[in-house]
Amino acid sequence: MPAPGFASSLDRRRFLTExxxxxxxxxxxxxxxxxxxxxxxxxxxxxLRPPGALAEADFLAACSRCGLCVRDCPYDTLTLxxxxxxxxxxxxxxxxxxxxxEMCEDIPCVAACPTGALDPGLTDIGDxxxxxxxxxxxxxxxxxxxxxCDVCYRVxxxxxxxxxxxxxxxxxxxxxxIFLPVVHAEFCTGxxxxxxxCVLPEATIKVLPLHLARGVASDHYRLGWEEMQDKGAPVVExxxxxxxxxxxxxxxxxxxPGGFAPEGAGDFAPAFKLPGGKP
Amino acid sequence: MSAPKGRLAAQKWLITRRLSQLGFLMLFLSGPxxxxxxxxxxxxxxxxxxVLPLSDPFVILQSLAAGHIPATTAxxxxxxxxxxxxxxxxxxxxxxxxPINPVTDVAHWAHRRLNLPKGWQPARTTRLWLMVxxxxxxxxxxxxxxxxxxxxxLLHRGLVFGIGFxxxxxxxVFLFDLFVSRHGWCGHLCPVGAFYGQIGRKPVxxxxxxxxAVCDDCMDCFTVCPEPQVLTPALRGATGSTPLIxxxxxxxxxxxxxVCDLDVFRFTHRFDxxxxxxxxxxxxxxxxxxx
Numbered sequence: 001m002p003a004p005g006f007a008s009s010l011d012r013r014r015f016l017t018e019x020x021x022x023x024x025x026x027x028x029x030x031x032x033x034x035x036x037x038x039x040x041x042x043x044x045x046x047x048l049r050p051p052g053a054l055a056e057a058d059f060l061a062a063c064s065r066c067g068l069c070v071r072d073c074p075y076d077t078l079t080l081x082x083x084x085x086x087x088x089x090x091x092x093x094x095x096x097x098x099x100x101x102e103m104c105e106d107i108p109c110v111a112a113c114p115t116g117a118l119d120p121g122l123t124d125i126g127d128x129x130x131x132x133x134x135x136x137x138x139x140x141x142x143x144x145x146x147x148x149c150d151v152c153y154r155v156x157x158x159x160x161x162x163x164x165x166x167x168x169x170x171x172x173x174x175x176x177x178i179f180l181p182v183v184h185a186e187f188c189t190g191x192x193x194x195x196x197x198c199v200l201p202e203a204t205i206k207v208l209p210l211h212l213a214r215g216v217a218s219d220h221y222r223l224g225w226e227e228m229q230d231k232g233a234p235v236v237e238x239x240x241x242x243x244x245x246x247x248x249x250x251x252x253x254x255x256x257p258g259g260f261a262p263e264g265a266g267d268f269a270p271a272f273k274l275p276g277g278k279p
Numbered sequence: 280m281s282a283p284k285g286r287l288a289a290q291k292w293l294i295t296r297r298l299s300q301l302g303f304l305m306l307f308l309s310g311p312x313x314x315x316x317x318x319x320x321x322x323x324x325x326x327x328x329x330v331l332p333l334s335d336p337f338v339i340l341q342s343l344a345a346g347h348i349p350a351t352t353a354x355x356x357x358x359x360x361x362x363x364x365x366x367x368x369x370x371x372x373x374x375x376x377x378p379i380n381p382v383t384d385v386a387h388w389a390h391r392r393l394n395l396p397k398g399w400q401p402a403r404t405t406r407l408w409l410m411v412x413x414x415x416x417x418x419x420x421x422x423x424x425x426x427x428x429x430x431x432x433l434l435h436r437g438l439v440f441g442i443g444f445x446x447x448x449x450x451x452v453f454l455f456d457l458f459v460s461r462h463g464w465c466g467h468l469c470p471v472g473a474f475y476g477q478i479g480r481k482p483v484x485x486x487x488x489x490x491x492a493v494c495d496d497c498m499d500c501f502t503v504c505p506e507p508q509v510l511t512p513a514l515r516g517a518t519g520s521t522p523l524i525x526x527x528x529x530x531x532x533x534x535x536x537x538v539c540d541l542d543v544f545r546f547t548h549r550f551d552x553x554x555x556x557x558x559x560x561x562x563x564x565x566x567x568x569x570x
Binding site for chain 1: 310319320321323324325326332334335338339342345346347348349350352353356401402404405408409411412413415416419420421422423424425426427428432433436437439440441442443444445447448
């Protein structure tokens with residue numbers, strides 16, 4: 001008895017077999033494509049997306065790989081990934097050590113993007129977050145060794161905000177200073193000029209993607225001193241402020257030898273005395 | 280066989296088509312090569328003369344499937360492309376614009392010269408299944424999935440922006456069409472062509488077998504047509520049936536017009552109602568007494 005819609009049970013059988021063959025073939029092809037896509041879609045740490053690029057997962061859904069951002073980049077910073085490179089084929093990226101982003105004020109790459117893969121909401125290049133510079137190797141950084149290179153600091157387009165030089169004691173010589181380059185992620189756009197201009201054969205300061213460069217504080221963390229400043233009150237209302245526990249008698253506190261001696265400690269004597277004889 | 284046409288006349292549409300393919304490529308290459316910027320970008324998205332945005336609607340559709348709503352410029356560009364191909368025939372993209380077409384055409388030419396067997400012939404609907412699969416993979420992976428492997432954009436972007444190992448994909452398509460499957464890529468598998476075929480279900484521009492009455496069954500058109508299944512209903516139809524090639528698989532390449540010594544075919548529009556009597560059986564060479 002043939003099923004409705006089919007001339008014979010043989011037709012029905014052929015239809016079902018054909019459909020099953022197609023579906024099976026497509027399942028195989030689709031699985032291969034999906035596994036290739038998920039592998040090829042991983043972005044290496046050295047490849048930076050243009051300013052305003054959506055987060056990588058959203059970017060791969062949005063970018064049509066047309067290359068208009070590449071065409072409108074006045075400094076030839078951006079290129080489209082070709083097969084053989086580790087970046088998703090045809091998507092735009094730049095390598096800071098080769099050609100960094102010059103942070104154009106009119107952001108032509110974002111203006112050129114037809115799909116919104118580069119967020120048109122980015123109107124101030126200072127808000128770009130292409131990555132964050134990290135001083136990855138203090139053992140080789142000339143400034144960290146106590147020399148005055150300062151090049152990364154000088155070339156930074158957001159000098160004294162994104163990179164500052166923090167004066168530290170130089171314990172090696174005992175009487176010199178170290179001017180350590182310190183990156184402040186809040187201001188760093190990830191343009192890569194510091195990495196590009198690091199004078200060493202391999203840069204000691206590198207722009208890394210946000211997810212590698214940054215830790216994340218737990219949602220419930222509150223910094224007491226910031227709360228005090230904002231609210232003028234402790235983070236927990238009605239908190240009992242217990243007296244600070246000061247080092248007491250018997251400790252080896254060199255700053256206040258003898259430490260805190262409560263009333264009625266009697267004839268307690270500290271364990272040792274400073275040279276000069278003061279108690 | 281009747282008197283053959285002149286060499287040039289027998290290649291008219293082929294030459295026009297090659298010029299068109301080269302022309303579309305040069306629109307993109309004149310900028311990087313000569314500093315004369317006409318079309319910026321590539322076939323997946325472009326701006327012509329700084330005013331006309333165009334986007335590949337299949338890429339935009341994958342983007343939507345992946346969960347991204349494209350910005351207005353891309354949507355407008357995709358709409359312009361869609362409307363254009365809906366009028367002139369979706370698969371006009373395949374034969375007049377797509378840079379892979381010359382590759383598979385050469386493969387087919389060599390395939391014929393070497394007299395190779397037609398090989399693996401999956402159903403013509405396979406490409407529709409693949410098109411749906413591509414959209415499903417886009418949705419599942421959240422990416423514009425086909426653009427990771429699409430030989431069309433690999434070749435076109437490669438020529439305009441630099442190709443890397445992209446040529447291996449193109450070579451693979453060539454070898455596949457040459458040895459594995461006759462008309463295999465464009466005719467059976469390519470999901471992009473399948474998509475454009477869906478856009479152009481009722482195009483205005485069509486080929487008509489208007490003079491089908493004089494057809495002598497030489498089969499040249501069937502040999503050269505990349506989608507020979509579209510010819511039969513028009514060419515072999517009885518008086519009263521339409522001589523128009525209405526199948527959405529037809530790429531409007533015009534090769535049938537070129538190769539037919541009897542000028543059976545011509546370009547026309549789908550509302551063309553010129554009467555076209557069916558063939559008279561005795562005209563067939565198959566039934567003529569052999570000398």
